[in-house]
Structure formats: structure tokens, C-alpha cells
Amino acid sequence: MGFDQYHEPADELSAETRTFARMCANLTEEAEAIGWYEQRMSLEPDETSKAIMADSLGEEFKHFSMDLEFLLRKKPLWRETARGILFQDGDIVENGEAAEAAAGSGCGSGGAADAGGSVSASSLGIGSLKGKGL
Structure with missing residues (x-):
């Protein structure tokens, strides 16, 4: 994989964001394995x-x-959504929709991060395009 895991200049990313990216890469690699x-x-x-x-x-x-x-510990909104999906009975998709709605509109993207990597509940608005046939 090398060091191409960043989509922004690595030297401009905070140490916290670089660690988060590494853990995302680890998760992907473990899933592949x-x-x-x-x-x-x-x-x-x-x-x-x-x-x-x-x-x-x-x-x-x-x-x-x-x-x-x-x-999930680093992204509280993700954790909140995951709690409504993981280890739950019933329809997975329905549980996901309900968990996303309960957690707030920003949970699907993890919310917007500021320069320090802190997450807010804001959204890119992508969820509002759902079902628009775009």
C-alpha cells in the first residue's frame, strides 16, 4: 500500500487525523484478510x-x-449509529435507517471535522439527496 493512504498532503494533517487514517487502513486490511x-x-x-x-x-x-x-471511540456519532445496528434483531437496513435518524443527520459521514480533527454534528447534506433520482 505504501504511503498513498492520504488524500490530502500528509504534512498538513494533524497527528490525530493521520492515526485515524492508519486505523481505517488497518480495518480495511483486516477485512480483506x-x-x-x-x-x-x-x-x-x-x-x-x-x-x-x-x-x-x-x-x-x-x-x-x-x-x-x-x-468508534474516536467518532461518537459513528458509535451512536453502530449501537442501533450491531447486535440487533430485525431488518438490518431498517435498523440502520432508524439508528441514523436517531443519531442525527451528520452521523453518516461522521460529521465535519475541524482543523484539529474534532467532529461536529454538521453534515455535507448528502443524505438529503436520498431518493431524489439524481
């Missing part, structure tokens, strides 16, 4: 090899979960 192990295990005929892969898969899921928890 989980997918790879699932694919390999679905085809692997050797039971010992499959058991080793399953053990590795568990580690990747643990890391994914730790990365996600870190990010």
Missing part, C-alpha cells in the same frame, strides 16, 4: 490446514474488531 481466509477455507480439502487457517481467521477477526472499536 478475513475474506481471503474464508475463500481459502471453503476450498481447502486438508482438515489440518483448514484448522490452522480457521485459527488465523480468528486472529484477523479479533484485530478487525479492535480496529473498529478504536475508530
